[in-house]
Amino acid sequence: MDGLKVENLSKSYLNRVIFEQVNLTIDSGQMVAVMGKSGAGKSTLLNIVAGLEKASDGVYHYLSQNMSDKSLSQLAKMRGRHMGYISQQSPMVPKLTVKENILVPYWFGKRDKTESVYMDHLQVLSEWFELKNLLDAPISQLSGGERQRVGIIRALLRQPQLVVADEPTAALDATTAHLVTNCFTELKQDGKIILIATHNREVAAKCDRVYELHSDGLIPVALTV
């Protein structure tokens, strides 16, 4: 199974339960949004799926592998090869240019395609996200929304099967946010899996399914935008 299957996942910090009984299946070619009030645990859930932290209980499978059995370093390898993780504030190396920041994971990760494939894809993505003219600029000169788009390009550079995007449009105006949702829609049409945490109802409305995260699990919601 190429998809993602989450079963009875729970997370607690010390004795405080953030969520439990989270069940979610996303097949190839599907885009799913998780909404919910601030502090509900959306970032925590996405961090677990992306292998940045461990669940307290439950299992999840991705690419037919039981991810819950893996160590954080094994999960980091899986993430580098098979996932694109977009965080709320993508960390950047201040002294590097935009292009160099995008290429950092390529420099340090396993290269399963030729260099020209990555460079061509970088050009396509930077054009799509309207950053082509800024590729040689120091990252420190970019606005918050521009940096957010750099983080998205970096996560997509390796053409991952699973994209985990935490508030990918938080710093963007409506027009630029459309670039992101249109890109994600193309990716899902190409068979990728997209999991988004968002407060933006217009972004969620573009998804195949929308859930609200509560302490006792995910509840499907029907959006009227």
Ligand SMILES: Nc1ncnc2c1ncn2[C@@H]1O[C@H](COP(=O)(O)OP(=O)(O)OP(=O)(O)O)[C@@H](O)[C@H]1O
């Ligand atoms: N390392 C940690 N230790 C203790 N509590 C934590 C830790 N990380 C997150 N939390 C708590 O878990 C809860 C869920 O946080 P999370 O960031 O996942 O929420 P969220 O739904 O993404 O919120 P927002 O919409 O505001 O981004 C919060 O109450 C937060 O304080």
